[in-house]
Amino acid sequence: MTVGPFRVSAADFTALARGGGGPSAVRTLRLARRSRTLLLIRSIAADPAARDAFALLCEVARVAPEAVDRVLDHPSVGAWATRTALAVRRGEAARPAELAFTAAAAAVRAGVPVDLEFPPVEVFSLPSLGVVVGPGLAYEPLPEVELDGFTLQVDLWAGGGVPDELPVASEVDVPRWRDALRAAWDLLARDHPGPAAEFAEVVTVVTPMPSSPSGTSSATLADAFGCVFLSPTPDAETLAVTLVHEAQHSKLVAVMDLFALVRPGGDAVFYAPWREDPRPAAGLLHGTYAHLGVAGFWRSRPGPAARVEYARWRSAALVTAEALLASDELTPTGVRFVRELAAVLRAWCAEPLPPAAEAAAATEAAAHRSRWQAAHGPLT
Structure with missing residues (x-):
């Protein structure tokens, strides 16, 4: 060995x-x-x-x-x-x-x-x-x-x-x-x-995992590399995007074994458009990387619903990538990593989509921000 x-x-x-x-x-x-x-x-x-x-x-x-x-x-x-x-x-x-x-x-x-x-x-x-x-x-x-x-x-x-x-x-x-x-x-x-x-x-x-009353639940434990925890999902497409999401987490866990991407000891917390609670920098980076994968999945799916999902998550992930880059929470290697990530998202956000899809995604994003602000105060 x-x-x-x-x-x-x-x-x-x-x-x-x-x-x-x-x-x-x-x-x-x-x-x-x-x-x-x-x-x-x-x-x-x-x-x-x-x-x-x-x-x-x-x-x-x-x-x-x-x-x-x-x-x-x-x-x-x-x-x-x-x-x-x-x-x-x-x-x-x-x-x-x-x-x-x-x-x-x-x-x-x-x-x-x-x-x-x-x-x-x-x-x-x-x-x-x-x-x-x-x-x-x-x-x-x-x-x-x-x-x-x-x-x-x-x-x-x-x-x-x-x-x-x-x-x-x-x-x-x-x-x-x-x-x-x-x-x-x-x-x-x-x-x-x-x-x-x-x-x-x-x-x-x-x-x-047990069935979730709030929809599909999934998780990846950093120490249990290679395992995806999942509640039952309603259809193949939902399960497929969930598998992509969790595989992204697993990849980033291993990347962060090899490279320090986030400065140790930081106490800053951030808004995450996919969570109801504030997130530390490492957690925000994980969510951003996972939703890069989610956006990429929906980018190549057909249909109006997929266009809305793509619009929603490409924008959400770019917001958090930019927040990380504007913070002092990343190491130089982390800055290099997130700059590459953000470059992909900027290019995707420049791709034209049907106005109805953009509007629906914007409405969902605004509703989430309002809920978050009601619970935690103004975004910073």
């Missing part, structure tokens, strides 16, 4: 900043995140409770490195490693012995015998494989959705690790999710091949 420096070419950095990047650049981001997870695990392995598990992981890596890579890429491993390494560093309660679950998953994948002592829990996950209930290593496999050329797993995080404020469905209707994801993927692959190829490179797990 080797860890090395990761370099992003100037061309790839620019392409990523402009909302794309392509599969090659996104693959670099994924490999960099795997390296980060391994570094965290190595720091955890200094604890005696994790040493046997780490030794097994190293043994598996010698004979079947692809098995270890597959497990390290599972979002729950990155989330666990981040949470545990931070707790150890801060002197807080931590469970380094849980590295046994990761090591066992890699060994099972590789066909290597497992002789480890597991933490005393009734239910645990073997990352990338499934859920174990009771003694032994017999597991219930994670449901999978086969798409063209790659596979998504459906994971409810039975082993825990999801923040309390992020609801996860208690059960999953697998046939329903298979049909929904396949329909959305077919739309993406047919009509949006660039974002589709990037999504296939970065996302490996979908976690269903």
